[in-house]
Amino acid sequence: MHKDEKQWARQAQEGNADAFSNLVVAYQKQVFSVCYRMLGTPTAAEDAAQEAFIRAYKAIDSYDVERSFATWVLSIASNYCIDQIRKRKVTLLSMDNEKYGWLAPPAQDPTPERSLVEKEKQAQVHALLETLSETDRAAIVLQYWHDFSYQEIAEALSLTVSAVKSRLFRARKTMAEEWQKEPLVPQVTHIPSERIAHESPTL
Amino acid sequence: MNHQPYETWILLETKLDAEQEREYYQHLRTCSQCRRLAQAQREIEHLFATSPAPYPQPGFTSRWKERLAKVEEGRKNFATWIMLSVLTLAFLFTLVGLSLQIISRAEYFPQLIAVAISQAARWFNLLTSLENFFSPVLRVGIKLIPQSWILAFIFSLSGIVTTWVITLSKNSISFNKEVTG
Numbered sequence: 001m002h003k004d005e006k007q008w009a010r011q012a013q014e015g016n017a018d019a020f021s022n023l024v025v026a027y028q029k030q031v032f033s034v035c036y037r038m039l040g041t042p043t044a045a046e047d048a049a050q051e052a053f054i055r056a057y058k059a060i061d062s063y064d065v066e067r068s069f070a071t072w073v074l075s076i077a078s079n080y081c082i083d084q085i086r087k088r089k090v091t092l093l094s095m096d097n098e099k100y101g102w103l104a105p106p107a108q109d110p111t112p113e114r115s116l117v118e119k120e121k122q123a124q125v126h127a128l129l130e131t132l133s134e135t136d137r138a139a140i141v142l143q144y145w146h147d148f149s150y151q152e153i154a155e156a157l158s159l160t161v162s163a164v165k166s167r168l169f170r171a172r173k174t175m176a177e178e179w180q181k182e183p184l185v186p187q188v189t190h191i192p193s194e195r196i197a198h199e200s201p202t203l
Numbered sequence: 204m205n206h207q208p209y210e211t212w213i214l215l216e217t218k219l220d221a222e223q224e225r226e227y228y229q230h231l232r233t234c235s236q237c238r239r240l241a242q243a244q245r246e247i248e249h250l251f252a253t254s255p256a257p258y259p260q261p262g263f264t265s266r267w268k269e270r271l272a273k274v275e276e277g278r279k280n281f282a283t284w285i286m287l288s289v290l291t292l293a294f295l296f297t298l299v300g301l302s303l304q305i306i307s308r309a310e311y312f313p314q315l316i317a318v319a320i321s322q323a324a325r326w327f328n329l330l331t332s333l334e335n336f337f338s339p340v341l342r343v344g345i346k347l348i349p350q351s352w353i354l355a356f357i358f359s360l361s362g363i364v365t366t367w368v369i370t371l372s373k374n375s376i377s378f379n380k381e382v383t384g
């Protein structure tokens with residue numbers, strides 16, 4: 001964790017809301033990303049990300065500054081999303097008009113073709129994540145996009161490490177089966193099967 | 204065909220030693236199901252790795268600050284509401300207690316009423332005598348005091364009141380800012 005961020009967290013613990021808003025600036029993208037992958041629409045993701053930061057701000061006293069702020073705030077965000085899915089039965093398809101609504105990074109200006117490919121990929125990601133239960137989805141999102149270790153996922157989702165492993169195994173199997181059912185793969189993601197047969201799973 | 208431990212190796216990306224790796228390739232050559240699983244797993248990984256990162260709309264932090272201010276405002280209102288409820292309850296309890304006391308002393312009611320009437324009469328007498336004394340003094344006094352003095356007195360009094368009002372309102376604004384900012 002960056003030295004400044006430790007400082008901001010300490011100041012926030014002393015009640016300095018401005019110091020905390022520096023942390024919001026620094027981690028908004030990661031928190032939004034978790035919420036977006038969990039809930040599937042930009043509106044739901046925005047609301048959940050905002051709420052996750054409010055909860056983090058209220059609970060800042062319980063945060064240990066020696067540990068990663070990202071891990072802490074992302075576990076708050078993923079648990080909030082899990083609750084939302086359970087409570088309101090937010091499904092990835094609930095808001096058809098903004099389904100997979102894509103927000104391009106401000107610095108980039110994708111060409112129409114690239115934007116189309118990206119939208120297609122986003123749709124495929126959501127279609128796969130949608131096949132998972134909320135907890136399995138959170139485990140997958142935290143592992144794939146936020147580099148959480150088994151231990152960190154276990155702590156974030158209040159599970160044992162072996163439960164995390166079996167959930168990830170089940171989730172990946174479900175997604176692989178789904179993937180084989182419908183050939184959603186666009187040309188860009190195609191990988192020749194011979195290459196795969198000659199690669200070890202760790203590569 | 205038994206697909207374990209190959210399925211686990213594929214899906215959990217287990218690190219394999221040389222012997223396991225040889226065994227793994229051996230199985231893949233003969234098992235189309237595990238081959239397909241491995242391929243699907245690779246393609247999904249590639250999709251996840253290349254799918255673009257979502258960004259929040261610009262102004263996320265200022266929207267967060269607004270939301271926090273609302274939450275804190277709500278909390279403050281809640282605290283005020285609780286305080287008022289407690290005060291109201293305390294007042295009601297006192298009232299109930301008093302009325303119970305009064306009821307328990309019902310036998311003294313005639314005496315109490317008589318005392319209250321005599322007290323009221325005494326106060327009324329005092330006020331009348333005060334008025335009798337002061338009204339000629341006031342009538343003469345007003346004539347004696349120059350009009351400019353009276354004007355100056357009224358002017359300074361209103362000045363003091365205005366200053367008070369301004370100071371109080373400024374204090375409450377800065378208090379609100381402290382709480383919400």
Ligand SMILES: [Zn+2]
Nearest residue numbers: 206234236237
């Ligand atoms: Zn097999």
